Amino acid sequence: MLKPFQSFIFGLVALTSAAYAQQPQGGADRWIHILDPQAQSTQNMQTLLWVAGIFSFLVLVVTGGALWWVVQKFKTRPGEKPTKPGAANEPAQFHGNNTLEVALIGVPVLIVSVLCVFTALALAKINQKPANVVQTVQVNGWQFWWDFEYEGQGVRNSNELVIPVGLPVELKVSGKDVIHSFGVANLGGRRDALPGQTNKLIITAEKAGIYYGQCFELCGASHANMLFRVIALPKAQYDDWLSKAKAYQAPKPTDPELARGAEVFLANCAGCHAIKGVANGAPSFPDLSYFGSHATYAAGIFRNVENNSELSKEKGDRAIKFNGEERLVTLEDWIRNSAQVKPGSLMPAFDGSTYKVKNADTGKWEEKSYVKLSDADIQAVAKYLHSHKLEGFDFKSMAEFNTENKDQ
Ligand code: HEC
Ligand SMILES: [Cu+2]
Known part of the structure; x- marks a missing residue:
């Protein structure tokens, strides 16, 4: 106690x-x-x-x-007897005041x-x-x-x-x-x-x-x-x-890597995310129109840097363990598998990993896999997002x- x-x-x-x-x-x-x-x-x-x-x-x-x-x-002090009713040191007793x-x-x-x-x-x-x-x-x-x-x-x-x-x-x-x-x-x-x-x-x-x-x-x-x-x-x-x-209005990319990024975005992301002049997305997913100007991403938990070498623990950037090895989280990690770096994230992964869904007709669990994007594609789409400023x-x-x- x-x-x-x-x-x-x-x-x-x-x-x-x-x-x-x-x-x-x-x-x-x-x-x-x-x-x-x-x-x-x-x-x-x-x-x-x-x-x-x-x-x-x-x-x-x-x-x-x-x-x-x-x-x-x-x-009651040491050596004193406990107070008894009527004793000299008993406090005055009264009822109602x-x-x-x-x-x-x-x-x-x-x-x-x-x-x-x-x-x-x-x-x-x-x-x-x-x-x-x-x-x-x-x-x-x-x-x-x-x-x-x-x-x-x-x-x-x-x-x-x-x-x-x-x-x-x-x-x-x-x-x-x-x-x-x-x-x-x-x-x-x-x-x-x-x-x-x-x-x-x-x-x-x-x-x-x-x-x-x-x-x-x-x-x-x-x-x-x-x-x-x-x-x-x-x-x-x-x-x-x-x-x-x-x-x-998003400019049309001329740089080949950005152009690749735009293709990857249109094929994989545009159904959910809006970028003005590119895609309308859906209101239930974050708007990425001005992503390149943003200070943070993933609802404020990661610092948005254009170059991953700018990340540092001293600046408070988050690190997590990937396959047992701890390192700082990058935008590419987020795109590859956002739930790995933000538990419960409702964005699908793009690393080809598998997930289970219940088939409504049969009632059985079925295994499905997410799309797998190559590292080059993920890098290109990350760069493309940063270009919208x-x-x-x-x-x-x-x-x-x-x-x-x-x-x-
Ligand atoms: C099925 C819909 C869906 C698709 C497809 C999708 N996302 Fe997302 N995305 C989400 C959701 C939901 C979030 C919010 C997650 C959170 O912060 O909890 C999100 C968040 C993001 C964010 C962070 C935005 C911010 O400001 O915090 C980025 C960046 C992002 N997505 C990029 C992509 C890219 C790149 C692709 C395509 C390769 C993609 N997303 C495909 C649903 C989707
Ligand atoms: Cu909430």
């Missing part, structure tokens, strides 16, 4: 580490940090947290102190009422829809990634939400298969992403930079790998991004930009 003091310290450590635990993978981004508000709404929540915290601390001091005082005053009872009921009611007022005021502020909302974005949670659809713009960007600095963006959050929860702690709260329902959330980033978010509702094997980035750009840059994303936007190189920003 832990002694009270030890368990108190243990609890404190557990709480503090929970606040710091969620370190992002790949890229020196901001951590999810409940005590690092970066928007007015999170500032309001933080103030409320402090008010409630201070009240709770006072209650702890008063009740804990009273208990300690009583124990010290009335405990109006003042004490009123105080014991009145004080907690007062504390809760005060907290209630603070909470209602904060909620009213947070839920107020500002008049200057610049963009509405439909946010869809899928197993195990996020889709962002810019209403009225014809722009879809998966796993990375680009917003302007200082201006409110309205998010319409929904789940498309199971229940997810959208949360970007530093910018403002969470919303459950429920199938068949839309929950609204307004976010405003006060400073430029990359903010880290993730799914907060257990949704399956890769729930913990269902991350996303919010990229806040100065307004002019955001407008530029949006207009380029709107106008984007919005000119002047390379969020891959925003890590430094962000670290600088953090120290302001």
